[in-house]
Amino acid sequence: MCAPGIVRSAHDNATRTSRRALLGALGLAAAATVSAPLARAVRPSRVVDLTHTLTPRLPVWPGNPAPTMVPVARYEAGGFAQHALAMWEHTGTHLDAPVHRVPGGATTDRLAVEDLVAPLVVVDISARAGDPDATVTRADIDTWQSQHGAIPDRAFVAMYSGWEQRLADPGAFVNLDAKGTPHAPAFSPEAAEYLVTQCGVVGVGVDTLSLDSATSPDYGAHTAILGAGRYGVEMLAGLATVPPSGATVVVGAPKHEGGTGGPCRVLALV
Known part of the structure; x- marks a missing residue:
């Protein structure tokens, strides 16, 4: 049995130790709380705009009207400027949006916002783009994965063909044949099917006017991608300035009720 003084001394030492341990634990928790927001707030080294500027001179799908912008309010009459688009x-x-191809598919206002921010994968087929009917194939995807690793889950996969070099000549960009059919690089239906069924992508993009090549009369790439509830983005810009892997894409999708699609601002965070 210990003397009363020894018991009091032992109790005081134990209390001090517990307090020190408690303060240390609180300090670690506070540090973790502070560092977590800081980690989330880290900015990318570059933000790349993957969007073409809308002008009346921009190439459009054959038969579609060019975009127009008409002044409807002036500073001189009310203090504000405004255009009708x-x-x-x-x-x-x-x-x-999926409903663009699939009856009953998701409209622009029903797209999951989580799917609009995704790892960006860029598949470069520009070396073959001299053939206007070149497509991204399953072999291209396999080659990309052998060089960069597996396509991340819920990624956005974009084709880079370099087609925007034709932008100054809308006729060359649309590239109609004698029958009025446009020809430009796109995704093969097989590659599109593989991306949605085996890679779990959220979306697929191209730097041309269509996900489909003219060699796919049944719109196989559109059907595979939109039919699986994913979305497509057409006429991307600037893909040559982002890495093939490691960036994040942000798709500023439109949100109008019942929309089949719409112009969007697309950014790459590098």
Whole structure:
């Protein structure tokens, strides 16, 4: 049995130790609380705009009208300027919602916002773009994965063909044949099917006017992508300035009720 003084001394030492341990634990918790927001707030080294500027001179799908912008309010009459915009949904850098191809599919206002921010994968087929009917194939995807690793889950996969080099000549960009059919690089239906069924992508994009090549008369790439509830983005810009992997894409999709698609602002965070 210990003397009363020894018991009091032992109790005091134990209390001090517990307090020190408690303060240390609180300090670690506070540090973790502070560091977590800081980690989330880290800015990318570059923000790259993957969007073409909408102008009346921008190439559009054959038969679609060019976008227009008409002044409807002036500083001199009320103090504010305003324009009325007129364009079809699928104009410029724009999104294809599932309902664009699939009856009953998701409309622009029903897209999951989580799917609009995704790892960006860029598949470069520009070396083959001399053939206007070149497509991203399953072999291209396999080659990309052998060089960069597996496509991340819920990624956005974009084709870079370099087609925007034709932008100054709208006729060359649309590239109609004698029958009035446009020809430009796109995704093969097989590659599109593989991306949605085996890679779990949230969306697919191209730097041309269509996800589909003219060699796919049944719109196989559109059907595979939009039919699986994913979205497409057509007429992307600037893909040559972002890495093939490691960036994040942010798709500023339109949100109008019942929309089949619409012009969007697309950014890459590098």
